[in-house]
Amino acid sequence: MKKEDRQAKKQKVRIKPGRLARREAVTGLVFVSPWILGAAIFLVYTMGSSFWYALNNIRITPLGRLFSFVGVGNFTQILLVDTDFTPQLVSYITSTVLSVPIIVVFALIIAMLLNGNIKMKGFFRLIFFLPVIVVSGPVMGMLTEQGAATISTIDTQAIGSAIGSFLPTGIADAITDLFSSMITVLWYSGVQILIFLSALQKIDGAMYEAAQMDGGSGWECFWKITLPTIKPMILLNVVYTIVFISGNEQNSIITLIQDSMFSGTKEKGYGYASAMAWLYSLVVVLIVAVFAALLMARKDVYERQVRKAKRERKKEARLVKKIERRGIRNARKIEKARTKRKYSTYDGSGDY
Amino acid sequence: MEKDKIKRFFLGSKEREGFLKQFVVYALLICIGFIYLYPILYMLSSSLMTLDDLLDSSVNWIPSSFNFNNYAQAGASMDFWKSLFLSIIVAGAPTLLNVVSCSIVGYGLARFEFPGKKVIMGIIIFSFILPSQVTMIPTYVLYSNLGILSTLWAFLLPSLLAQGINSSIFILIFYQFFKQVPKVLIEAAQIDGAGYFKSFVRISLPSAAPAILTVFLFSFVWYWNESYLTRMYVSGVMTQSGWTTLVVQLQKFAANYNSYAQTAASGAVTLNESISMAGTMLSILPVLLLYFVLQRYFVESIDRVGITGE
Structure with missing residues (x-):
C-alpha cells in the first residue's frame, strides 16, 4: 500500500512532455524570440550598463568616453548637493499621490454617468477620449503657457486660501496647484474612462435586479456590486495613470535628467544622469507598489470566508492525519507486542 | 392625482x-x-x-x-508640409513594425505553452512600469555606437524587437485577443496540413483585425505625440538630423518662428499668442482629423479587444 503510494507520487512528478508538447514549446519560444532578444538588448543590457554608468563619472573626450569609478558619489551628489532634484522629486511625489486618486475617481464617475441610459452616448465618449489623441508634451506646454489649461472663471486663489486655513501649507499648496491645473488632471483620464466603461458594461445586469428585489438601493448596489466587480480595473487604472504621469514630458524630472545628460559640466554627464534616472525609477516603482499594496490588501468578505474555510479544512485534515498516524503506530505496537509474546496474552481475537 | x-x-x-x-x-x-x-x-x-x-x-x-x-505664418515657420510628411513616416514606420512584432509575440504567448512563460509575462508588465529614463542613456550610447543615432533606425530597431514605445501594452492586447480565438480552429488547420506559422498568418491574423486596428491607431498616435524620445534618438538634441516631426517643431516653435520672422521678407509680425496657438493647432490637426474619421474604431476598440486584461 505504502509502496504503491510512493510510486504514484513519483509518477505524478515525472510526466515527460510528449514530442508534440515539446515541439509546441519550441515553436512558442521561436514566436516569442524577437521579444526575448529585444528584452536582452533593450532591458537587461541597458539596465545593467545604466547601473554601471550610475557608479561612474563619465566624461566625453575626443578619445571616447572616459570612465572613472566614483561608487555612490553620484547619488550623494544628487541627494545632498543638487538643488534641483530633491525638491522636484518631492513635488512630483506629492502631485502624483494626490492626482492619481482624483483621476481614477473622476474617470469612474464619468464612466458611470456614460454607462447609464443616456442619449448621445457616442458623442460624449468622443469628447472624453479626445485628450488621449492630442495630449503631448509640447502641446500641453503650449497650452499651459498661454493659460488655456486653467479656466479663468474658477477662482483658484479663494479655494487655496480656504484650504490653507485648516491644512498645513505644504499640502495646501499642492492642492491649490491641483486646482489650478485641473484641466491637465482631467485630460489625463481618457483611457481610464474607457477601461472603466468596458468593465462596467460587462457586469451582469441580473445582479442589480436581484439586489433591487432584495431592497438594495442604488448606493448600496454601487458599494456592494459595482465596486468589488471592477476592483481589478481600479488597480489597472492606477498603474496606468502613474506610468503615464511619470513618462509625460510635462514632468520636470525627466527634463532634468535629459539636461544633466547633455550638460558639459565636470560632475554631471551620463553617469550623473543615470544615477538620477535610477533614483527616479525607484520612486516610481515604489509608488506603484504602494498603491498596489493598498488596493490589494483589502480582501472582501467572501474571499475572507473562503480563506477561513480553507484554513479550517487544512486543520481538520491535519488532525485526521495525526489520528491516523497514531492509529498506525498503535497497531504496530500491538503487532510487535503480539509477536514478542505470542501466546502469553489474550488480545481478544479468540485464538490462543 | x-x-x-x-x-x-x-x-x-x-x-x-x-x-x-x-x-x-x-x-x-x-x-x-x-x-x-x-x-x-x-x-x-x-x-x-x-x-x-x-x-x-x-x-x-x-x-x-x-x-x-496666423495659420499661414505658423505653417511657414514650421515648414508644415515637409514636417507633416516626415511625421507620418516617423510615426507610421515604427507602428507597422510594432504591429508585426507584437502580434507575433502575443500569439506565441497566447497559443503555446513553454517553460518560463509566466516569467516573461512578469517582465513585460515590469517593463511597462519601468520609466524609460533608466534605459535611455545606455540606449543612446548603443545607438551612437551602432551609428544609427539620428536616423529612423533608432525607432525601427526597438519596434522590430517588440520594445518600442508602449509595446508591452500592445503585446498584452494581442495576447488577450489571440486567447479568444478557439484553439480548435487552429488544430483543424493543422490537420489540414498547415504549419505553425501558416496557421498563424492564415487563420489567427485575419480574425484579429480589430486588435490590429487598435494597436495601429494607438501606436501611431503615441509615436506622433512622443517628443522626448523623438528628439533624443531621431531628430537629435545637440545636432540636427534631417528628421523632424510636427510636435518636435512645436517644441522649438518660438525659436523657429523668430528666425523665420527675421529672414522672411514679407512683413511677418512678431510672435504672438495667436500664432503660437495656430502652430499648436496645426501640429494636432492631422491626428485630430484621423480621430474624427476613425473615432468609432478608436472608442469601440477598447471594448472589443479588452485592453482591460482580466
Whole structure:
C-alpha cells in the first residue's frame, strides 16, 4: 500500500512532455524570440550598463568616453548637493499621490454617468477620449503657457486660501496647484474612462435586479456590486495613470535628467544622469507598489470566508492525519507486542 | 392625482428615471464635457484672432474677423508640409513594425505553452512600469555606437524587437485577443496540413483585425505625440538630423518662428499668442482629423479587444 503510494507520487512528478508538447514549446519560444532578444538588448543590457554608468563619472573626450569609478558619489551628489532634484522629486511625489486618486475617481464617475441610459452616448465618449489623441508634451506646454489649461472663471486663489486655513501649507499648496491645473488632471483620464466603461458594461445586469428585489438601493448596489466587480480595473487604472504621469514630458524630472545628460559640466554627464534616472525609477516603482499594496490588501468578505474555510479544512485534515498516524503506530505496537509474546496474552481475537 | 403625476415626473418611478436625475446627469456630462473641450476651443478661437482682437478685452471668444494669416505664418515657420510628411513616416514606420512584432509575440504567448512563460509575462508588465529614463542613456550610447543615432533606425530597431514605445501594452492586447480565438480552429488547420506559422498568418491574423486596428491607431498616435524620445534618438538634441516631426517643431516653435520672422521678407509680425496657438493647432490637426474619421474604431476598440486584461 505504502509502496504503491510512493510510486504514484513519483509518477505524478515525472510526466515527460510528449514530442508534440515539446515541439509546441519550441515553436512558442521561436514566436516569442524577437521579444526575448529585444528584452536582452533593450532591458537587461541597458539596465545593467545604466547601473554601471550610475557608479561612474563619465566624461566625453575626443578619445571616447572616459570612465572613472566614483561608487555612490553620484547619488550623494544628487541627494545632498543638487538643488534641483530633491525638491522636484518631492513635488512630483506629492502631485502624483494626490492626482492619481482624483483621476481614477473622476474617470469612474464619468464612466458611470456614460454607462447609464443616456442619449448621445457616442458623442460624449468622443469628447472624453479626445485628450488621449492630442495630449503631448509640447502641446500641453503650449497650452499651459498661454493659460488655456486653467479656466479663468474658477477662482483658484479663494479655494487655496480656504484650504490653507485648516491644512498645513505644504499640502495646501499642492492642492491649490491641483486646482489650478485641473484641466491637465482631467485630460489625463481618457483611457481610464474607457477601461472603466468596458468593465462596467460587462457586469451582469441580473445582479442589480436581484439586489433591487432584495431592497438594495442604488448606493448600496454601487458599494456592494459595482465596486468589488471592477476592483481589478481600479488597480489597472492606477498603474496606468502613474506610468503615464511619470513618462509625460510635462514632468520636470525627466527634463532634468535629459539636461544633466547633455550638460558639459565636470560632475554631471551620463553617469550623473543615470544615477538620477535610477533614483527616479525607484520612486516610481515604489509608488506603484504602494498603491498596489493598498488596493490589494483589502480582501472582501467572501474571499475572507473562503480563506477561513480553507484554513479550517487544512486543520481538520491535519488532525485526521495525526489520528491516523497514531492509529498506525498503535497497531504496530500491538503487532510487535503480539509477536514478542505470542501466546502469553489474550488480545481478544479468540485464538490462543 | 395631478400632484402624483408631477412627483413621478421629477423623481421617477421604478420603471423610468425621473427628470431630476436625468437633468443632473446631463448637466454634469455637459459641464465636464465643456471642461474637456475648453483648451481646444480656446486654441481654435484665439488662433483665428488678430492682434487687435487679442488685446481687446471685449472680444472674448468669437474673433471680429477670421484671421487665417496666423495659420499661414505658423505653417511657414514650421515648414508644415515637409514636417507633416516626415511625421507620418516617423510615426507610421515604427507602428507597422510594432504591429508585426507584437502580434507575433502575443500569439506565441497566447497559443503555446513553454517553460518560463509566466516569467516573461512578469517582465513585460515590469517593463511597462519601468520609466524609460533608466534605459535611455545606455540606449543612446548603443545607438551612437551602432551609428544609427539620428536616423529612423533608432525607432525601427526597438519596434522590430517588440520594445518600442508602449509595446508591452500592445503585446498584452494581442495576447488577450489571440486567447479568444478557439484553439480548435487552429488544430483543424493543422490537420489540414498547415504549419505553425501558416496557421498563424492564415487563420489567427485575419480574425484579429480589430486588435490590429487598435494597436495601429494607438501606436501611431503615441509615436506622433512622443517628443522626448523623438528628439533624443531621431531628430537629435545637440545636432540636427534631417528628421523632424510636427510636435518636435512645436517644441522649438518660438525659436523657429523668430528666425523665420527675421529672414522672411514679407512683413511677418512678431510672435504672438495667436500664432503660437495656430502652430499648436496645426501640429494636432492631422491626428485630430484621423480621430474624427476613425473615432468609432478608436472608442469601440477598447471594448472589443479588452485592453482591460482580466
